[in-house]
Amino acid sequence: MDPHPVEDRKSARATTPLRFSPPWSETTAAVAAETRRRARRAQPAAIRLAHWINIPLLVIMAGSGLQIFAAYPALGPRGGLYRWYPFQNDAPPSWLRFGGWLAGARHWHFAIAWFLIFNGVIYLIYMIASGEWRRRVFIPSRDTSNALAMFAYYLRLRKSPPPEDFYNGLQRMAYTSAILFGVVVVLSGLAIYKPVQLYWITAAFGGYDVARVVHLSCLVLLASFTAMHLVLVALHPRTIVTMVTGGQRG
Amino acid sequence: MARLITRRTLLLGLAASTALAGCDGGRTATAFLAEMERWNERVDRLLFSENRLAPEPPASDLTPEADFPSYFISDSVPIAPDNWMLAVGGMVARPSVFSLDQLMRMPRTGMRVRHHCVEGWSAVAEWHGVAIRELAKTVGASRDAQYVEFRSFDNGYYSTWDIESSLHPQTILAYGMNGKTLDPGHGAPLRLYSPVKLGYKSVKYLTEVNFLANRTGGYWEDQGYDWYGGV
Numbered sequence: 001m002d003p004h005p006v007e008d009r010k011s012a013r014a015t016t017p018l019r020f021s022p023p024w025s026e027t028t029a030a031v032a033a034e035t036r037r038r039a040r041r042a043q044p045a046a047i048r049l050a051h052w053i054n055i056p057l058l059v060i061m062a063g064s065g066l067q068i069f070a071a072y073p074a075l076g077p078r079g080g081l082y083r084w085y086p087f088q089n090d091a092p093p094s095w096l097r098f099g100g101w102l103a104g105a106r107h108w109h110f111a112i113a114w115f116l117i118f119n120g121v122i123y124l125i126y127m128i129a130s131g132e133w134r135r136r137v138f139i140p141s142r143d144t145s146n147a148l149a150m151f152a153y154y155l156r157l158r159k160s161p162p163p164e165d166f167y168n169g170l171q172r173m174a175y176t177s178a179i180l181f182g183v184v185v186v187l188s189g190l191a192i193y194k195p196v197q198l199y200w201i202t203a204a205f206g207g208y209d210v211a212r213v214v215h216l217s218c219l220v221l222l223a224s225f226t227a228m229h230l231v232l233v234a235l236h237p238r239t240i241v242t243m244v245t246g247g248q249r250g
Numbered sequence: 251m252a253r254l255i256t257r258r259t260l261l262l263g264l265a266a267s268t269a270l271a272g273c274d275g276g277r278t279a280t281a282f283l284a285e286m287e288r289w290n291e292r293v294d295r296l297l298f299s300e301n302r303l304a305p306e307p308p309a310s311d312l313t314p315e316a317d318f319p320s321y322f323i324s325d326s327v328p329i330a331p332d333n334w335m336l337a338v339g340g341m342v343a344r345p346s347v348f349s350l351d352q353l354m355r356m357p358r359t360g361m362r363v364r365h366h367c368v369e370g371w372s373a374v375a376e377w378h379g380v381a382i383r384e385l386a387k388t389v390g391a392s393r394d395a396q397y398v399e400f401r402s403f404d405n406g407y408y409s410t411w412d413i414e415s416s417l418h419p420q421t422i423l424a425y426g427m428n429g430k431t432l433d434p435g436h437g438a439p440l441r442l443y444s445p446v447k448l449g450y451k452s453v454k455y456l457t458e459v460n461f462l463a464n465r466t467g468g469y470w471e472d473q474g475y476d477w478y479g480g481v
Contacts, residue, residue, distance in 0.1 A: 072370035079317030079373065102368065103474040110476075111286035195366060196304045196446055196481045197297040203305070208364060208372045 033131050042166075042247030044132065050123040051243060057116045058226075060108055062219060063098025067105030069216065070097060077209045085213075113189065120182055135166040138176035143169035178225045185218035287476055294480045300414055304363045304445035312362070313373035315428060320435035321449075323469065324405045327434045328455045331403070334439055336423070340399070340460035343390030350425060350439050356380040356388065359422050363445035366481045368470075377443045379424035383417045385459065395461035400442050400453040409442075409453050409468035413461075415480065418446050423456065448479040 070091040076082040099105030127133045147169030149162035162168065191202040191211035205211035233239055322328055339345040360378035398416040401408045415421060421444035425432050432438040437454025444452060450470045471477045
């Protein structure tokens with residue numbers, strides 16, 4: 001990945017006729033990026049806002065989604081249900097559902113979906129534009145060994161946790177996968193929402209019924225992430241405070 | 251292009267989210283959802299292309315006939331009267347009634363497509379019949395007609411469509427399924443069929459087709475299902 005924000009490269013090009021960025025401008029760019037990051041809190045306002053707005057949105061999306069699923073709680077096309085799925089025709093429990101009935105749940109699902117997408121897009125734009133992704137996104141070459149060491153520590157195979165900077169490797173892996181699930185849940189949702197007008201998205205998932213499986217799998221993965229997230233956050237209550245106040249700068 | 255998110259939508263969204271727990275929440279939520287349904291219909295109409303055909307799956311994807319659900323709202327399978335005819339009217343130059351034989355003599359359209367039910371299931375079948383766009387030409391439908399209403403002898407089941415989806419080349423009045431004559435379970439003698447809408451929009455057991463300036467509703471639409479119902 002490009003370690004330098006696009007804007008810095010552009011300004012470097014503007015001040016020099018050279019086709020490549022000279023070494024001194026790379027250093028200044030890195031310093032400038034670091035200075036900008038130090039001016040921000042541990043959890044900048046944009047990220048905190050997106051984080052808390054996500055919670056009611058995801059709860060409504062999950063509940064209304066399960067209510068929609070209850071209308072046909074099976075996976076696979078008619079006459080060709082998937083054999084690997086053990087819960088064919090078992091509807092999700094009613095306390096997990098939201099929207100009252102199929103039509104009501106569909107209205108909620110397709111209304112709130114826009115706000116979820118809007119929130120997600122703003123979040124992603126902020127992550128990229130601010131350079132925040134650098135200390136948050138899982139970069140395999142940087143984070144893999146740290147994530148494994150952290151995992152070993154949680155399994156008590158290791159006495160002390162590996163050194164961590166902003167996040168440890170396992171955190172980065174978890175948060176990055178949650179973003180990925182979010183992107184895939186939206187794309188697979190579009191695939192089953194408009195399988196004719198957006199047939200190319202549906203085809204990319206391998207067809208309507210496969211996209212439906214992917215969509216529900218994303219729900220399971222996001223719910224599992226949330227469960228784990230809640231446990232770990234409960235074990236480290238300071239992180240909640242930081243996600244509210246923003247924490248310290250620098 | 252339509253404005254992306256109107257101020258009204260945004261305010262209603264905020265109001266709905268804050269009032270959900272309050273005693274006035276129900277009414278606010280209903281207004282919010284109604285506004286969002288209008289917004290979704292705008293998006294639907296923007297996405298819709300009259301020339302985009304639904305992909306045709308291979309014959310190996312055909313759903314076994316016994317597994318293709320057949321829904322109707324009457325207590326038992328509706329059976330057409332002996333003197334069955336289709337009445338086509340509304341904003342047309344030549345209001346007409348057609349016998350099944352007359353419809354079968356009109357240019358025939360056939361397709362193998364995936365059916366998408368609002369419940370979430372899909373199934374594949376072949377359909378053949380006469381395209382609504384052929385019918386519209388035959389009766390001289392007015393250019394001012396914005397909607398098409400379809401009525402049935404299934405206990406009053408009906409629906410209305412936007413004119414664009416009605417004139418889509420794959421929107422047909424089907425008298426055949428999987429190479430055979432349509433059977434009573436799937437809407438004999440004549441049903442509306444199109445891959446561009448959810449199943450509940452495809453009215454079976456047709457009696458009337460009316461070209462209209464204003465939309466009426468539909469059996470499920472009147473109970474709260476989304477009116478556009480596009481896929």
